[in-house]
Amino acid sequence: MPDNLTPKTDAAAPDSPPLAPPLTPPFLPFALPDIGDEEIAAVVDCLRSGWVTTGPRTRQFEHAFAAYLGGKVEAISVNSATAGLHLALEALGIGPGDEVIVPTLTFTATAEVVRYLGAHPILVDADPDTLNLSLTAVEAAIGPRTRAIIPVHYAGLACDMDGILALAAAYGLKVVEDAAHAFPTLYKGRLVGTLASDATVFSFYANKTMTTGEGGMVVTRDASVARRVRLMRIHGISQDAFERYTSRTPAWFYDVVAAGYKYNLTDLASAMGIEQLRKIDRFLVRREQLAHAYNSGLQGLPLRLPPAPAPGSSHAWHLYVVRLHAGARLGRDELIARLAEGGIGTSVHFIPLHRHPFWRDSCRLGPEQFPVAEASFACMLSLPLYTRMSDADQQRIIDKLRELLT
Numbered sequence: 001m002p003d004n005l006t007p008k009t010d011a012a013a014p015d016s017p018p019l020a021p022p023l024t025p026p027f028l029p030f031a032l033p034d035i036g037d038e039e040i041a042a043v044v045d046c047l048r049s050g051w052v053t054t055g056p057r058t059r060q061f062e063h064a065f066a067a068y069l070g071g072k073v074e075a076i077s078v079n080s081a082t083a084g085l086h087l088a089l090e091a092l093g094i095g096p097g098d099e100v101i102v103p104t105l106t107f108t109a110t111a112e113v114v115r116y117l118g119a120h121p122i123l124v125d126a127d128p129d130t131l132n133l134s135l136t137a138v139e140a141a142i143g144p145r146t147r148a149i150i151p152v153h154y155a156g157l158a159c160d161m162d163g164i165l166a167l168a169a170a171y172g173l174k175v176v177e178d179a180a181h182a183f184p185t186l187y188k189g190r191l192v193g194t195l196a197s198d199a200t201v202f203s204f205y206a207n208k209t210m211t212t213g214e215g216g217m218v219v220t221r222d223a224s225v226a227r228r229v230r231l232m233r234i235h236g237i238s239q240d241a242f243e244r245y246t247s248r249t250p251a252w253f254y255d256v257v258a259a260g261y262k263y264n265l266t267d268l269a270s271a272m273g274i275e276q277l278r279k280i281d282r283f284l285v286r287r288e289q290l291a292h293a294y295n296s297g298l299q300g301l302p303l304r305l306p307p308a309p310a311p312g313s314s315h316a317w318h319l320y321v322v323r324l325h326a327g328a329r330l331g332r333d334e335l336i337a338r339l340a341e342g343g344i345g346t347s348v349h350f351i352p353l354h355r356h357p358f359w360r361d362s363c364r365l366g367p368e369q370f371p372v373a374e375a376s377f378a379c380m381l382s383l384p385l386y387t388r389m390s391d392a393d394q395q396r397i398i399d400k401l402r403e404l405l406t
Helices: 037-049 056-068 081-091 109-116 135-141 161-171 223-232 241-245 267-278 280-297 332-341 357-362 371-377 391-405
Strands: 074-078 099-103 120-124 146-149 174-178 199-203 216-220 320-324 380-383
Touching (some): 056 074, 056 267, 074 223, 081 109, 146 161, 161 174, 332 391
16 A cells, blocks of 8 residues: 555544634623614604604603602703703803813813803813812913803712802802713712703713713703703704604794704604613613622722712713722733723723813913812723622623732
8 A cells, every 4th residue: 555545543523523612701891881672663653753863752761760760850861961061051141251161071062062152161180088079279271261160970979069069159160061971970969961061961872881872962951051951952942853843833933932952862762762761771780780890809909990989879880990099010001901801891081171282282281289189080990880780790790800910
């Protein structure tokens, strides 16, 4: 038999299975919306109804949201929290030359809406414990042109609203709460949105505690503010489309009474929002469970964990933000990269506004003006926190952090 036909005794049997490649764990995103069959069915029903823009479902959503807050407020839906902040400030008469106090540790929308009106945002530093805006810094920033304060409830923990409202009363200022992170958050037994501020604005962006994809809600107890926001959100037209097309008045007739904006929320988004609102208490319970598991599982690591809410208050846990201790074996940027290599997404909240070229240059800002925000930004990262996360997913994140930091 020729050598090339001689059987090879060391060859693998022809029916041996190939070696399986090593399993790669699925990527865990920083955030993920929790959308179920109820939302899908509600949107499909809306599509089939023939009414997809602002209409009956939007009104239902607004009424349900106000009812959730206790029914003593008016809720006006908008297509983003940015739009809501803009409308709230406009309704309160903020205009050219005015100054509005804004935290530097926030998303740019909080400050940019001030510029929409020709006013000037005055950035202030953060509180070292809560990362909410510093009351001391707020009072130091008040000047003769100051007209309003926009406190941001950072990560879902309420600001010191008693202190902010006291300052506002003392200096005759308006207060518009940026509650994009804070639904539902309790402050001393009361839901954010029911406090004594002039308006509160919530966000329903995709990564928030509830979502309509894009969207927001302006909440106020002031009937004149509510009327102005409703008017200005749809071109300054005296009647919205739903009123015109479902009334006995001919549909073509309306009055433009102001130069408004195009900020209305659609019925498609509202249909989804109605279902999300029905689940918000369950969502909150799950977020609290995940936050408590992080608190327990990350003990002993070189991390500063988020502050707990004060007695009588609660945290919405939109974000779970940790800060690395000085001398940790990895810096913030390297830790983010190593977690990503392990299939774990994170984020940073926020790059302070004074570091962005536009705000730095136009407001003539330097890092020395914001020591707390600077020090916090250098070492902070936001860990994944979303209601669809399983206990096993979260344990994987905790284990990876322990592996990298010990």
